[in-house]
C-alpha cells in the first residue's frame with residue numbers, strides 16, 4: 001500500500017512510518033518540521049538525541065534497504081503543493097498526525113491559541129479538500145484524542161466509540177437517533193480535535209471520503225522494535241512542561257531525582273496506550289477502512305486507564321522518587337472516573353501491551369541514559385488555563 005504519513009517526523013509519526021515501511025508499505029513522510037521549531041522557541045530539546053529527518057531516513061535505508069520518501073510541506077499553508085502531491089503520488093491511504101498536539105502549549109498565550117486553531121483546523125480541512133480534488137479513493141486515518149469526550153460527562157457509563165444513541169421526544173413518542181458524542185474539550189488543542197470531527201462527518205456525507213478517526217489516549221514509552229534498531233533512529237522523548245506527557249514525565253523525573261509533579265490531588269483519571277500499540281493500531285485501522293458513503297469510523301485507541309496519583313505512587317515505589325502535589329495549572333476536574341469502550345481494536349486483533357514493571361524499566365533506562373541532556377528549569381508546567389492561576393516554583397536548582 002502506498003501511504004503518506006503526515007506529521008511523520010513526530011513522536012507517534014516516526015515509529016509509525018518505520019513500522020509501516022517494515023511490513024512492506026511504500027511510505028512517504030510529509031512534515032513541515034514545526035515541532036522541531038517549537039523546541040527552539042521553547043529552548044528545550046527531546047531528552048533523546050533525535051537525528052535530522054534526512055539522517056533518520058538515510059539510516060533506515062542503510063539498515064533495511066527500504067526507502068522512505070520525505071516532503072517538507074506545511075499542511076495548513078501550502079494547499080496547492082498538497083493537492084499536487086496527492087495527484088503525483090496517488091496514495092492508497094493517508095495517516096494524519098500533522099497537528100500541534102500539546103494542550104499546555106495551546107493555552108500559553110493568544111499567539112499559541114491562534115496558531116493551534118489555524119494550524120490544526122486548516123491543515124485537516126486542506127487534507128480533506130485535497131482528497132476530494134484529487135478524485136482518488138484515498139482512505140484517511142486521523143489521530144484524534146480521548147479528550148474530545150471530556151472527563152466525567154457521562155458519570156460511570158462507558159464512553160462509547162464516537163457515537164451515542166439518544167431518545168428524542170416528539171409529539172408521536174420518542175424516536176432514537178445516533179449522534180456524535182457531545183464534545184467537551186478541555187483546552188484549545190482539544191477543541192481543534194472536536195472541530196476535526198465535524199469536518200470528517202461533513203466530508204464523509206457530502207463527498208463519500210473514507211475516514212477513520214482514532215480517539216487516542218495518552219501515549220507513553222519511547223521505542224518500538226524499529227526505532228530501537230540503531231541510536232540514530234531513536235524516537236523523541238518530551239519531558240518539558242508543555243509537551244511532556246504525564247507518565248513519561250514521571251519516569252524522567254524519577255531518573256534525574258526530581259520530585260514527581262502531580263497536579264493537584266492527582267485524582268485525574270486518564271486513558272493510556274504504549275507507543276508500540278499506537279503503531280499496531282494504525283496498521284489495523286489501515287487494513288480495515290470504512291466503505292465509501294459510511295460515516296466516519298471512530299475507534300477509541302486506548303489500552304488502560306489510570307489515576308495520575310496511582311501512577312506517581314507506582315513509580316515512587318519502583319524508584320524511591322518523592323511525590324510533590326503542585327497547584328494544578330489547568331482547569332479540569334480534580335477527580336474523575338473513566339470507563340472507556342474499546343471493543344473495535346480488540347475485535348480486530350489488538351493484543352494490548354499492559355503497563356508492567358518491565359516496560360516501565362525500559363523507558364526508565366532511556367531516561368537514565370540521557371538524563372545529562374535534561375534542563376531542570378523546563379520541567380515545571382508554566383502554561384496556565386486562566387490568568388491569575390498559580391504556578392509552582394522550580395523544585396530542583398539547575399546544576
Ligand code: NAD
Nearest residue numbers: 007009010011012032033034035074075098101143216219
Ligand atoms: P508531535 O508534535 O511529536 O508530531 C506532530 C508532527 O506533525 C510534528 O513532526 C510536526 O512537525 C508535524 N506538523 C504539525 N503541524 C504541521 C503542519 N501544518 N504541516 C506539516 N506537518 C505538521 O505529536 P505526536 O505526539 O506525534 O502526536 C501525533 C498526533 O497524535 C497528533 O495529532 C496528536 O493530537 C495525536 N495524539 C497524540 C497523543 C500523545 O500522547 N502524543 C495522544 C493522543 C493523540
Ligand code: USQ
Nearest residue numbers: 101102103145146147216217218245246261262263268308
Ligand atoms: N499531569 C500531572 N502532572 C504532570 C503532567 C500532567 O499531574 O507533570 C496531569 C494533567 O494535569 C492531566 C493529566 O496529567 O490531568 C494528563 O496530562 P498530559 O499532559 O499527560 O496529557 P494531555 O494534556 O491530556 O495531552 C496528551 C497529549 C495529547 C493527547 C492527549 C490524550 O499531549 O496530544 O490528545 O494526551 S487525552 O488525554 O486522552 O485527551
